[in-house]
Amino acid sequence: MKAIERTSSGVWRGNLPHGSGEIKAASGVLRDAPFTFATRFENAKGTNPEELIAAAHAGCFSMALSAYLSEQGHEPEEISTKATVSLENQAITRVHLVTEGRVPGLREQDFQKAVQEADAHCPVSNLLRTGLVISHEAMLR
Structure with missing residues (x-):
């Protein structure tokens, strides 16, 4: 490719x-x-680089999870991810993802496994992984 x-x-x-x-x-x-x-x-209204990184990560992760679930025969109705990027001492130190999925017929344990697989294959997760912590919360709806 x-x-x-x-x-x-x-x-x-x-x-x-x-x-x-x-x-x-x-x-x-x-x-x-x-x-x-x-x-x-200072949290004034407007954007910033960290917000844009969070948006990119949330979108990329939702797509990666959808792709993995579809490959496994579980087509999602919706995957929604919220990413929070932490900036401390002039360094991005952490990204926390909260993901909710609506996937008919999928068991919770299979959803959690899919989240881990998607994280391993998400291009933005892989870019950010070195030097910072990426944590997840995932809920099947």
Whole structure:
């Protein structure tokens, strides 16, 4: 399979505490999303790099779990994942995923096994795994 490449860009103007920037995706789905010191470190309204990493991880993991379940003959109705990225001392140290699945006929123990398999094959999990803890909570609905 040929490598798939995706591009995004970020611009920062000014010093760290008083400057501002924009993040955009080449696809156009994210256009000049503003971010500042306050949106990153003080919970002001707006986005930040960690939120975007969390979104990427949640989406990728939901897709990986859906793919694994489908390969095993269990087509999910819905997989929903919430990712929380922790930033401490200028390092991303942890990602916690909470996943809920609606998969008709699937037993809880098989769902938990599928979560572990999906984690092992999720490209974003594999990218982030080195140097930080990725934890899971998973519930079959």
